Amino acid sequence: MTKRALITGITGQDGMYLAELLHEKGYDVFGLVAGQNNPKADLLRVTHPYVEIISGNLLDLVSLIRAVAHAKPDEVYNLGAISFVAYSWENARLTSDVTGGGVLNILEAVRFFQDSSGRDVRFYQASSSEMFGKVQEVPQTEKTLLWPRSPYGVAKVYGHYMTINYRESYGMHASSGVLFNHESPRRGPEFVTRKVSQAVARITLGLQDQIALGNLDAKRDWGFAGDYVEAMWLMLQHDHADDYVISTGETHSIRELLDIAFDEIGISDWSERVHIDPAFMRPAEVDELIGDSTKARETLGWRPKVGFDELVRMMVRHDVDDQSKRAAGAQ
Template sequence: MPRALITGITGQDGLYLSELLLSKGYEVYGLIRGQNNPKLDLVRRTVPDVKLLTGDLTDMSSLIRALNASQPDEVYNLGAISFVAYSWENAALTSDVTGKGVLNILEAVRLYAGDDVSKVRFYQASSSEMFGKVQEVPQRESTLLWPRSPYGVAKVFGHYMTINYRESYGMHASSGILFNHESPRRGPEFVTRKVSQAVARISLGLQDHVTLGNLDAKRDWGFAGDYVEAMWRMLQQDQADDYVVATGETHSIGELLDAAFAHVGITDWAPYVKQDPAFMRPAEVDLLIGDPAKAKDELGWEPQVGFAQLVGMMVENDLAEQRALDGR
């Protein structure tokens, strides 16, 4: 039975990846950070067969203990402070967790593996936010990185550190440069879930508007459940490498609003949407669109869920959740 250790197991990717690995017969271990983690019950309820360990990406000794306890064949580093807006307010903490945390887990894996560097295969969750002020459209593995947020800068550090450990020590260490991927499990602070939740509440008469920032920003949105399959496939390759994981399509926030409101029968969303400069980024990333050709050719991976289907899935989930909360 193969064994896997997942950091960041409380996030949407961690939950979907756990379900995928369990379905493939893995013994799965998840790293939980902090005392009385508020998402602990969510993980236990969603993936009860996952064995949970306590640890923190900023504490290497806890990572080494987790590796010794789980004895993994594969390590998936999904842990990060991942909300971009938060990274400007907490740049140092973001750098420590999202950036230096990658170094800590890489070094812990190297020390754990000892002379047999092929003992553990490693996945790093890189991000399309690394492209930032995009230098090429679409963005591919060779595109120059130009991050536009402390989060993006921290992800670039982790990305290049993963490459460095692969080249310096011969580790089987791969990075997935994942473009925006969403799901009903996405946190409500992220714009897609903020929109789907608000649309559900507006359609039920529970609120009258939603306040957003830049409606013209464009993103390449896919389904998180599809993207974890690409992570797993990377670690099944003979040689480690880096891969863009994306749909190859881009949609604006305005188009997201079109799809979400249309799902509840509202064709003109203007009366329900307000803009506030407080939600604008200090340095905006205007256009992200990935070229997933390498992932398709080498991993045999393709997204299965389209944009409209994804938005509909999220709105339906929030309609059910809001009805339950409202006692309907």
């Protein structure tokens, strides 16, 4: 029988890559979208016409119960969240409600469906390396103490432990992927990798002169989102639910990101092109985030395929092409 999957947060980069992966594997794919006039939903209908869009909101349990009952999923992937870390300080309450409380709501909706239908549903929770925050060991594993340093990180910890609780309390096949930073040309423009790739594209096209950034020495373990959604799927194919760190095991600084991005457009010295703006400094910076994905590699057979250099150049090339089309359309 054809498998059915429900994805929350389907209009984000992970949701779109995951929908493509599941469609290729023959799934019927359902996507939860908040709001009837969501412009991202209109784009999704064009780029992913095989996805059946369902209206629902992580803050509204009743809407989630209805969505799950309609989709009748074999697998639920909870990718929905307010995921921009910097914004979480500006609106800690909303971030906590959506990114944390939303996990409880979707878990409850899945549990209700299981109890009422007698069907088993496998559940995936998108946890985050931001949960490690003030890291207690390097590299970080599934057993590393969580010490979040942002409202977003705190909310993700809540959702992570709630997923574990439902697995242990109700026997649900509920797994969490502790994903380290993962990027792509579909990443939102507010994230530093996409902010850099778009700015570099505009600089090479003569559309802007500089880019304003914060801490250039911040380091992250960056991978490709298309690789990481495969890990999500693999977790739900395994007989036993568990938690897995998904990472490349390498860290790179913002400076290295700039080196590669500017090199792609033929600029070796970018010092005059970058402005340090204190407004982009985090109130509480996380320490060195680098993941140990040994468990996922050995248990799930997962491996990242796209390296950091290739990822950055892919994003810059995409944005040069995109910004060129935008500039041509404005003329």
